[in-house]
Amino acid sequence: MAGAAAETVGTLEVALEHAARLLSVDAAAAEAQAREILKAVGEHPQALRLLGAALRLQGDVEGAERAYLRSVRASVGDPALIHAAKALCENQLAVAEQTLRTILKARPTDVAAIRMLAETGMRLGRTEDAENLLARCVELAPGFTAARHNYATVLYRHNKPVEAIAQLDRLLADDAENPAYLNLKAAALGRIGEYDGAIDHYGRVLRRHAGHPKTWMSYGHALKTVGRQGDAIDAYRRALDLQPGLGEVWWSLANLKTVQFSEADRAAMETQIARTDLDPEDRFHLHFALGKALEDQARWAPSFDHYARGNAMRRQDLAYDADETSLHVRRSQALFAPDFFAQRAGQGCAAPDPIFVVGLPRSGSTLVEQILSSHSQVEGTQELPDIIAMARRLGGQARKTSSGVYPDMLAGLGPDQLKALGEEYLERAGVHRKLGRPFFIDKMPNNWAHVGLIHLILPNAKIVDARRHPLGCGFSAFKQHFARGQGFTYDLTDLGRYYSDYVALMEHFVAILPGRIHRVVYERMVADPEAETRALLAYCGLPFEDGCLRFYENDRAVRTASSEQVRRPIFTDAADHWRNYEPWLGPLKAALGPVLDAYPDAP
Numbered sequence: 001m002a003g004a005a006a007e008t009v010g011t012l013e014v015a016l017e018h019a020a021r022l023l024s025v026d027a028a029a030a031e032a033q034a035r036e037i038l039k040a041v042g043e044h045p046q047a048l049r050l051l052g053a054a055l056r057l058q059g060d061v062e063g064a065e066r067a068y069l070r071s072v073r074a075s076v077g078d079p080a081l082i083h084a085a086k087a088l089c090e091n092q093l094a095v096a097e098q099t100l101r102t103i104l105k106a107r108p109t110d111v112a113a114i115r116m117l118a119e120t121g122m123r124l125g126r127t128e129d130a131e132n133l134l135a136r137c138v139e140l141a142p143g144f145t146a147a148r149h150n151y152a153t154v155l156y157r158h159n160k161p162v163e164a165i166a167q168l169d170r171l172l173a174d175d176a177e178n179p180a181y182l183n184l185k186a187a188a189l190g191r192i193g194e195y196d197g198a199i200d201h202y203g204r205v206l207r208r209h210a211g212h213p214k215t216w217m218s219y220g221h222a223l224k225t226v227g228r229q230g231d232a233i234d235a236y237r238r239a240l241d242l243q244p245g246l247g248e249v250w251w252s253l254a255n256l257k258t259v260q261f262s263e264a265d266r267a268a269m270e271t272q273i274a275r276t277d278l279d280p281e282d283r284f285h286l287h288f289a290l291g292k293a294l295e296d297q298a299r300w301a302p303s304f305d306h307y308a309r310g311n312a313m314r315r316q317d318l319a320y321d322a323d324e325t326s327l328h329v330r331r332s333q334a335l336f337a338p339d340f341f342a343q344r345a346g347q348g349c350a351a352p353d354p355i356f357v358v359g360l361p362r363s364g365s366t367l368v369e370q371i372l373s374s375h376s377q378v379e380g381t382q383e384l385p386d387i388i389a390m391a392r393r394l395g396g397q398a399r400k401t402s403s404g405v406y407p408d409m410l411a412g413l414g415p416d417q418l419k420a421l422g423e424e425y426l427e428r429a430g431v432h433r434k435l436g437r438p439f440f441i442d443k444m445p446n447n448w449a450h451v452g453l454i455h456l457i458l459p460n461a462k463i464v465d466a467r468r469h470p471l472g473c474g475f476s477a478f479k480q481h482f483a484r485g486q487g488f489t490y491d492l493t494d495l496g497r498y499y500s501d502y503v504a505l506m507e508h509f510v511a512i513l514p515g516r517i518h519r520v521v522y523e524r525m526v527a528d529p530e531a532e533t534r535a536l537l538a539y540c541g542l543p544f545e546d547g548c549l550r551f552y553e554n555d556r557a558v559r560t561a562s563s564e565q566v567r568r569p570i571f572t573d574a575a576d577h578w579r580n581y582e583p584w585l586g587p588l589k590a591a592l593g594p595v596l597d598a599y600p601d602a603p
Contacts, residue, residue, distance in 0.1 A: 012041060019050045027057035045071045045078060049109045052140070064140075071111065084116055088123075096120050111137050115147045118154070127158045138167075145171060152184060159385045161191035162431055179205045183215060190222055192431050193382065198222045213242040217249050229256065245272040247285030251481055254292035261293040269293065284313035288481045295479075304584045307479045311490040320487030322497045328449060329501045332407050336452040338512045340411070344456060347415040349422025352460040354429070355441045355540060356387075358448040360499060361486055362476035364522035365466035369443045370551040371533055375542055381432040383444040386425050391450050407452060422457035439540070446485070448502050451509050455516065462540050465506055468522035470499050470596050474588045475578040496591025503595050507602040521600045523575050 015037050022030035031054035037047040052067035080103050087096035100117040103110060114137045121130035134151035138144060148167055155164035168185040175181065186201035202219040209215065220235035233256070239249045250269055253259050261269075272278060273286045287310030294303035355372060357365045373380030395406035413421075433440050445466075447454065454461060468476075474496065477489040488498040510517055518539035525532040533548050547553070578585070589596055594603035 012037065012044075016046055016050065019047070019054075023050065023053055023057065027054045030054040031058070043070060045110070045112075046107060049107060053109050056140075066143075078112075081112060081116070084113070088116065088120065091123075093120055093124055097124075109140055111141045111144055111147065114140075115144070115150060118147075118150060122150075122154055122157075127154055130154045131158055145174075149180065149184075152181075152188075156184060156188050156191070159191075159389055161188040164188045165192075177204065177208060179209050179212070179215075183218070186218065186222070190225070193434060195222055195226045199226070211242060213239040213246055213249070216242070217246065217252065220249075220252060224252075224256065229258070232256070233259065240268075244268060245275065245278055245282050247272075247279075247282030247289070250289035251285040254289040255480075260296055261289075266290070266293045280313060284310045285481065286310075287313065288479070291479060298580075300580045304581055308584075310481065311478060314481065315490035315494075318487040318490065320490075320494065322488065322494050325449075325488070325498055325501050328407070329505045332449075332452055332505055333508045335407055335411065336508070336512065341455065341513065344415075344418070346459075348418045348455075348457045348459045349426065350460055351422070351426055351458065352462075353426060353439055354458060354461040355439055355464060356447055356454060356461060357441055357443045357445075357464045357466055358451065359445050359466040360468070360473050360477060360502060361445050361482065361489070362480060363445065363466045363468040363473045364520070364525060365443055365445055367522075367525065367551075368464060368466050368520050368536070369441050371536065371548050372441055372540070374547045374551040374553075375537065375545050376547070377438050377542055378540075379433055379435045379437040379440045381429065381440050381442060384429055384432065384442045385444065386428045387442070387444065387447050387450050387454060390421060390425065391453060394453075410453060410456060413456070418457050425457065439542075448506060451505070451517070455509075455513065463517045464536065464539075465517050465519045466522065467519055467600065469575070469578070470496070470592050470599055471582070471585055471588065472522075472575060472578045474499060474592075475581055475585060478588075492585065492587040493591045496588045496593075500592055500595045503602050523600070526575055 019030050019033035022033055034047050034051035034054060048067050048071035052064040055067060056064035084096050084099040097120050100113050103113045114133050118130040118133035131154050134147055134154060137147040138151055148171055152164045152167035165185060165188045168181050171181045182201045182205045186198040189198040199222045205215050216235050216239035220232045223232035223235055236249050236253050239246055269286055269290050287306045291303050291306035357368050359365050369380050372378045391406050395409045488494045520536060530549060534544055537544055
């Protein structure tokens with residue numbers, strides 16, 4: 001009997017190999033061979049994949065898709081896929097990757113293996129590889145909904161919300177109330193500024209699944225962004241009723257800046273943070289929220305202690321390296337000499353549309369954006385990721401162990417390439433422009449590191465440097481937990497070095513490109529808003545409008561940490577608030593060095 005079984009297996013292997021060879025010469029014959037195998041042995045995954053490939057070659061896309069989906073179902077018991085799945089579950093990513101690549105070398109159209117390899121890539125941070133794999137997966141099996149959902153997810157994470165929405169719409173066409181699809185589409189709509197649509201989608205989820213605390217939290221974020229603060233608070237409170245230890249919700253309430261926690265709130269947070277089983281992410285969010293609660297009570301020492309503990313927890317999970325920022329600045333200074341730009345004068349995309357507001361987070365940049373977006377010719381968008389994404393694609397940031405990457409590679413770009421990059425940026429930013437105004441704002445603060453690239457590809461764009469006292473700006477960033485990015489803000493020494501590097505590079509561009517950059521000093525704006533606003537508008541080539549002084553009447557959506565503050569008139573008490581924490585800011589002062597003494601000038 002064992003010999004007969006071995007003979008059957010051997011015959012099947014021969015038949016599968018024969019069908020595979022036929023694919024390249026006679027698709028119809030390969031189809032017939034695959035069907036014969038299936039008739040003899042039932043739902044065999046490799047035979048189904050061969051059938052799908054043969055049908056696709058003959059133009060039967062729907063038949064091919066059905067065959068691939070059958071192959072996914074038939075693969076449930078595949079030992080190699082089970083081994084790979086086990087490795088994924090145990091987070092043995094190298095084992096999973098090697099196993100799946102071996103499978104795909106033998107079975108390149110195994111959509112189940114392609115999807116699992118994409119998931120491995122996502123966990124390893126290779127989002128581009130995962131995106132390409134999943135695109136192939138849904139091309140082979142358009143009805144493979146789990147793969148399409150993965151594809152939409154990776155597109156969203158890869159800052160391609162429009163493309164993610166297109167995939168989600170296909171999924172929702174067949175499953176209109178699926179909460180996972182609706183949640184992801186809501187997040188993608190928010191990414192492109194379609195907040196009303198995002199709120200509607202979150203509402204649809206909550207009508208059927210009111211017990212999901214994180215959906216209430218996301219709903220609250222969207223409501224906050226459009227200025228519906230009362231509704232946002234109600235949504236956050238609903239989330240806490242369901243999950244009192246959800247630290248991000250407590251921090252979201254604190255981050256409104258206008259909410260005063262009650263003693264009952266503080267006691268509830270203290271109860272949760274005392275739990276030994278609390279998730280680390282909930283714990284560090286609670287530290288930040290308690291820091292704010294105690295700050296509001298003018299209890300500076302315990303407030304700082306909570307901020308410091310939250311930052312220390314957050315910092316240990318991040319790979320930020322201050323030396324790499326300093327290296328990037330030095331290489332930029334070396335590359336971007338006066339003759340570098342003189343040789344490229346007149347190149348790039350001539351459109352004057354963008355106004356880039358750069359600097360550090362918590363520097364008053366949202367105030368600048370709100371003033372400008374209150375002008376009839378200017379539209380505020382958000383912190384757009386496109387310049388940073390472009391820089392990464394062009395070669396990534398220079399590392400201590402490398403020498404020939406971005407920004408150095410910009411020297412090799414010709415006029416057509418520079419123009420194409422400028423046009424690509426405008427096209428990607430276009431999805432955020434809703435009002436048809438001639439100018440728009442990109443408020444990504446970290447774009448200060450890419451001023452050279454911006455000037456090369458968009459020489460007529462405006463660049464506004466929003467600057468604030470280094471101790472006020474630094475401590476304000478230190479007590480802020482950012483949803484993503486800004487890895488330098490979780491350590492006072494890192495913050496001081498980052499601020500110093502920013503000043504050094506901006507001063508370099510001020511020296512070699514006179515008049516190209518307009519600086520707004522936060523303390524001066526607070527002291528004399530009309531004079532500073534007039535100077536800002538004049539730099540942008542815009543006539544003065546009274547509405548810019550009444551920016552707090554602007555009901556546009558604001559996503560940043562200052563969303564509620566810019567809906568009120570300018571207040572002066574924030575400028576020196578850092579002095580309450582000065583006894584603990586020694587590491588920040590030391591790292592700032594001469595930049596601190598020279599402010600608002602450069603050393």
